[in-house]
Amino acid sequence: METTRYDELRTLVAANFSETTQRLVDEALAYAAECLEKQVRYDGSPLLDHAAGVARIVISEIGLGRNSTLAAILHDVVRLAACGEPGDLMGVTSEIRRRFGDEVLGITVGLSNISKIRLKVSKEQAANFRDLIVSYSEDPRVILIKLADRLEVMRNLRMFPREKWRKKSWESMNLYAQIAHKLGLYSIKSELEDIALSYLEPAEYEHIHRKLEETERERQTFIDRFLAPIVERLDRQGFNYHVKSRTKSIFSIWTKMHKQHVPFEGVYDIFALRIILDCPPEEEKTQCWAVYSIVTDYYIPNTERLRDWISIPKSNGYESLHTTVSAGGGRWVEIQIRTERMDAVAERGIAAHWRYKGVNQGALTSEMWLGRLRELMEDTPHALAQRFDSRPSSGEIFVFTPNGDLRKLPEGATVLDFAFDIHSNLGCSCSGGKINGRAVPIKETLHNGDIVEILTQKNQTPKADWLSAVKTAKARSKIKAFIREEQAKSARLGREELERKLKNWKFGLTIDEAVGYLCKYYKLKAGTELYGLIATEKIDLSTVKEILTRWQSGEADEERRAAAAAAEQAKLQNAAARPAHSTDALVIDDNINQIEYKLAKCCNPIKGDDIFGFVTISSGITIHRTDCPNARRMRENYPYRVIDARWRQTAEGAFRVTIRIVAADTTGMANHITETVIRDLKLNIRSMNLASRGGLLTGTVDVEVPATSVVDTLVHAILRIKGVQKAFRTNG
Secondary structure: OOOOOOHHHHHHHHHHOOHHHHHHHHHHHHHHHHHOOOOEOOOOOEOHHHHHHHHHHHHHHHOOOHHHHHHHHHHHHHHHHHHOOHHHHHHHHHHHHHHHOHHHHHHHHHHHHHHHOOOOOOHHHHHHHHHHHHHOOOOHHHHHHHHHHHHHHHHOHHHOOHHHHHHHHHHHHHHHHHHHHHHOOHHHHHHHHHHHHHHHOHHHHHHHHHHHHHHHHHHHHHHHHHHHHHHHHHHHOOOOEEEEEEEOOHHHHHHHHHHHOOOHHHOOOOEEEEEEEOOOHHHHHHHHHHHHHHHHHHOEEOHHHOEEOOOOOOOOOOOOEEEEEEOOOOOEEEEEEEEHHHHHHHHHOOHHHOOOOOOOOOOOOHHHHHHHHHHHHHHOOOOHHHHOOOOOOOOEEEEEOOOOOEEEEEOOOEHHHHHHHHOHHHHHOEEEEEEOOEEEOOOOEOOOOOEEEEEEOOOOOOOHHHHHHOOOHHHHHHHHHHHHHHHHHHHHHHHHHHHHHHHHHOOOOOHHHHHHHHHHHHOOOOHHHHHHHHHOOOOOHHHHHHHHHHHHOOOOHHHHHHHHHHHHHHHHHHHHOOHHHOOOOEEEOOOEOOEOEEEOOOOOOOOOOOEEEEEOOOOOEEEEEOOOOOHHHHHHHOHHHEEEEEEOOOOOOOEEEEEEEEEEOOOOHHHHHHHHHHHHOOOEEEEEEEEEEOOEEEEEEEEEEOOHHHHHHHHHHHHOOOOEEEEEEOOO
């Protein structure tokens, strides 16, 4: 190893670590140089150059510590040993453990495992491959060093064979950049995307790069002039704030151009301005909307591009108020208004990883793990492993199809889960499978990285005991649906058969009388059970005829009277369910016998509205207004499912009411409406959707109100705004 070749790395280590660490780094460099002596990169330089470059990024751009630096230097040693003879790997791992410790060895093995993944260029599979990469990172530092590794490769991609450019660029853009984004490593994310774009779309990349350089000075002059009146007003009114301006990355601009089908000049937000307020939490909404009011006093907003993520934050926790305003001459400027707290969350991206659509049984999913890792990086970048006590992607496994597609399943999933995950028909006809070439039954549990093939039989159908063999909700619901469908089919056939026989036997009985008596005789809870037993020939019809004959002949008068009484009781119970005869009402904002209710979205009832309850098949009881557009249909078609309901007098809470507005399209109209609702009435706006057409501003505003008594006040206040022509409450 040349003594001066890695002086840049040594200088960086000396500036950040102790003398002990410097000695270990020198030892790692010497050991790696010995193991990689004959290994070179595509341009003929030593392969160790790559490891040294990764180590520099790990220290200076990610901020990791000694063990991460050592692992970065040694990771190619372990990777190449894993590709050789079994004895080679054993010798290397034992030597690294002896010299540098178990932590360093663990990180290098994790990096080696990721390098073995055969990534498939497929947009549909990208999310699953990202999660698979994370699932191999038992130590949180592994994924960070892998990002540094990929960034070093992309910075030197020009030396690689041309045939590798496209695949590595696609992986960087769709897999590694997305992981960096989730971690909040935004500079690494943007650099990976920009470099990847320069190889995937070189002409378009150069075009955008040249345009940015040409317009830089003009852009800054424009920003200063644009902000001048806003800054003067903010200062005069005593706001505590600062302004950030940022130019989009080339990749972001390119994405906008393609999504919106516009040239460079047609991208609204080549740059964005952020006005960031420093204020107490209780004043956040008020101050943000006040700043919005100032901005729109000077510049006309595009109402279709107003994004209110303050009243209702995004599902990932993002909060900000976005507006796009016209600065004249066909130029548009995006302005983001937020507080220091909101900006910290948006920049760190922590909140984005705590909502997960999928299986989560108490353990951390890969998304949540990445979010935890981001938090820890900010607090203690040099002691990650000590503060991290959870395996990533716990509760998930990743399984391959024979052709290399990747599926994500919950831990403990079986062959049958995998079959249903691919397709319902495949699941219904599944008779077994092969895991890594080995034949297994449908109940066999899958493990991370398994290659699974599904075996089917034409006459195979789901059975009730399959429910105990599956873990996923999808498989369980499909099995239940099939069984219910079969039961319903059997019930129809059984009822038709019984009706036909009753006519032939000429007993003079109605089907209901016969079924009532037979259910009592066989001790069945419902007629559908009887029909199913008849359809599957578990009850013989000749026996049924004999039973009914005895009953008709008077031998079973007592049973007949009991059956008639049961039928009458059922009629009375049905009648009692009708609102006209109901004495008990469901009290809203309370539970009756643990019955849960929810408010219907078709009419959005609020406290004070006249209401009724409707018993749904799958969602419990929904509460509707009596003037709901669907009320008449429900009462006429399903009277037995309608129940009385009333509001508890002390009910508290916030209800959503939708106000439709028609107003003159004048400057600041949207601002006047928001000021009236928020400042004057002290109500929260949950969303606003106003559009300009033909000189009129029309649309809806969703507002939180405590009861109907406030609605009239709200509507009256909006109607008093100059230029408002109509304002009224809608059903939805």
